Amino acid sequence: MSDRAASPVPGPLTPWQYLQNGLYYVHVAFATLAIGLLGIPALLRDGRAGANRVATRWIGYMLWAARLHLGVTCEVRGTPPTDDCIIAAKHQCFLDILVIAHAVPRRAFIMKREVMRVPIMGWYAWKVGCIPIDRNRGRDAMRAISTEINRRIAGEGLGQLIIYPEGTRTRPGERRPYKHGVSTIRAGSGLPVVPVAVNTGLFWPRKGWGIRPGRAVVEFLPVVPAEVPVEGFIPRLEAEVETHSDRLMAEAGFRATAVPAP
Incomplete structure (x- = not known):
């Protein structure tokens, strides 16, 4: 892991901003319960299509509340x-x-199996096509995921499988080594890989408290060419995502320069 020297940390939240953060989480908690319960008929009637409609409505509401x-x-x-x-x-x-x-x-994610057992929202995660992972199984877990992905491709289709190659949330100015799971899935499935750059952490902290106003940007980049070989894929992906994320953060006034890993 390496950190990059960052622009000055913004000052503390005002009391009003603390209140607004709290109101947001209370608001979306009740909205999540209501939308989830009201969407159950669509979930039962229309399966994945119904679950995706409810998910789109819920996510849109969360963004509107933000x-x-x-x-x-x-x-x-x-x-x-x-x-x-x-x-x-x-x-x-x-x-x-x-x-x-x-x-x-x-949309679909690879999610911890425990999360998908949560009532209501876990049901939607199953129905929209999220894939459970048991991290205690190591390489067997990755083989199981690859098998499930190929089964879905051959059946109703996979959808857009969202993966975070660093494996965890990172602070602006922080890099972690990219894990090879995405490369393994690419090689086994033949699916195209779409890199995505973000600057969201400038406004919304990793732990979700201390959110600040601003314009967050998410950018879908060109597909990594199919001819990029397995051994060159992760370096290519990392260069694309990190370079463009740095550019988006710089546009918002953040500056970062590489420093050696400890």
Whole structure:
């Protein structure tokens, strides 16, 4: 892991901003319960299509509430994919999950199995096509995921599988080594990979508290060419995502320069 020297940390939140952060989370908690319960008939009647309609409505409401309470607006650049593919994205906070998922029609994630057992929202995760992972199984887990992806491609289709190659949220100015899971899935499925750059962490912290107003940008980049070999894929992906994320953050006034890893 390496950090990059960052622009000055903004000052503390005002009391009003603390209140707005709290109101947002209370608001979306009740909205999540209401939308989830009201959407169950569509979930039962229309399966994945119904679940995706409810998910689009819920995510859109979350983004609208972020504008209302927090002054956070979102811009999507590039062309969001609509066919089966892998989306390999920079991950800084919950906001980039929402924006990417809202931009594509059949979103799916690889999620911890425990999360998919949560009542109501876990049901939707199953129905929209999220794939459970048991991290305790190591390489067996990746083989199981690859098998499931190929089964879906041969059946009803996979959708847009959203993966975060760093494996966790990162602060603006922080880099972590890209994991090879996305390369393994690409090689086994033949799916195109769409890189995504973000600057969302400048406004929405990793832990979700201390959100500040601003215009967050998520940019869908050109597909990594199919002729890029396996051994060159991760370096190519990392260069694309990190370079464009740095550019988006610089546009918002953030400056970062590489420093050696500790």
